[in-house]
Amino acid sequence: MISIFLLKLDWKELLMGHEDWSFILEIILRTAIMFLTIIIGLRVLGKRGVKQLSIFELVVIIGLGSAAGDPMFNKDVGIISSIIVFIVIILLYSIVTFYIGRNKKFENLVEGKSVCLIENGVFSIKNFKKENLGSDEFFSELRLKGISQLGQVEMAIEEISGDISVFYLEDKEVKYGLPTMPGSLDHPIKYINQEGYYSCTFCGNTELKNSGNAGKCKNCEKENWVPSSNKKRVS
Numbered sequence: 001m002i003s004i005f006l007l008k009l010d011w012k013e014l015l016m017g018h019e020d021w022s023f024i025l026e027i028i029l030r031t032a033i034m035f036l037t038i039i040i041g042l043r044v045l046g047k048r049g050v051k052q053l054s055i056f057e058l059v060v061i062i063g064l065g066s067a068a069g070d071p072m073f074n075k076d077v078g079i080i081s082s083i084i085v086f087i088v089i090i091l092l093y094s095i096v097t098f099y100i101g102r103n104k105k106f107e108n109l110v111e112g113k114s115v116c117l118i119e120n121g122v123f124s125i126k127n128f129k130k131e132n133l134g135s136d137e138f139f140s141e142l143r144l145k146g147i148s149q150l151g152q153v154e155m156a157i158e159e160i161s162g163d164i165s166v167f168y169l170e171d172k173e174v175k176y177g178l179p180t181m182p183g184s185l186d187h188p189i190k191y192i193n194q195e196g197y198y199s200c201t202f203c204g205n206t207e208l209k210n211s212g213n214a215g216k217c218k219n220c221e222k223e224n225w226v227p228s229s230n231k232k233r234v235s
Contacts, residue, residue, distance in 0.1 A: 027073050034068040034079070037086055056096065056110045063089045111160050118156035121169075121177040122204045125220060139180040142166070149229035150204045151177025168233060176228035178204040188224035190214050197228035 067085040071078065100107040107113075115127045117138070141164050147153060152174050155167045169175075178184075178199035188201050192209045199206045205219035206228050214225045 030079060031072045034072050034082065037068060037083060060089060060093050114160060115158045116155060117158055117164070118150060118153050118204070120155075121150045121153055121175060121206065122219065123150075123202075125203050139182075142180045146233055148181055148231050148233070149177040149179045150199070151175040151206065151228070151230060152233045153177075171232045174230065174232050176206045176230045178206065179226065179229040185226060188226055190223050190225070192225075197230070198225040199228045200224070201226055 064086060067082045067089065071082040096110060100110060116124050117127060118124065142150075142153075142156070145164075145166050147166065147168075152168055153166060154169045157165045157167075159165055176197035176199070178201070185201050189198075190213070192198065192211050192214050195210050196208070197206055198209045198214065200217035200220060200222055201224045202222040203217060203220040205217050207218065209225070214223065216223055217225075
């Protein structure tokens with residue numbers, strides 16, 4: 001049954017669509033031209049446009065990719081049209097970049113601005129909500145930087161590129177904080193059996209608790225707690 005199906009299959013239609021085999025050479029030429037156009041375009045954008053992508057720059061790169069991709073294999077799309085699109089995108093990029101360098105409000109509007117996510121071992125709740133970061137995702141970022149608990153962190157800032165910059169406390173200043181290790185928040189408690197330091201699972205605020213009802217967090221008024229950690233950062 002399968003062999004009969006394969007024999008009846010229109011292999012030319014499957015492999016080349018509606019184009020002739022001769023179009024392969026044209027695809028090679030189109031791809032080479034657009035490849036060179038991409039290189040020239042990125043050189044015009046400069047290193048910043050490639051290394052640290054903001055939302056605006058990501059839109060530019062996607063636009064260039066879309067303009068370059070179609071004419072590589074689509075016979076109905078002319079190369080000249082795509083090159084014109086390239087020129088317009090790069091021109092708009094240059095204009096926007098010019099005004100970004102001269103107007104701070106316009107820069108914040110187009111590219112956004114850096115946001116403080118952790119300050120002195122505690123989440124900046126309002127900013128964290130704005131960035132819509134899941135705790136698992138964010139904790140993973142922290143672990144990749146060698147952070148096992150928030151008490152090691154003086155400040156963590158999300159840059160406009162999406163990267164997270166972390167400033168650490170010196171070992172002698174490290175305090176108890178919310179652990180970031182996998183599974184550390186899986187079993188929150190509301191009743192303290194043993195006196196010690198406990199951290200709010202929502203904001204990371206850390207308090208010394210006595211045995212009994214854990215109560216509400218002084219920072220966010222949530223009621224779930226986990227034992228704190230005072231481990232030093234191992235680099």
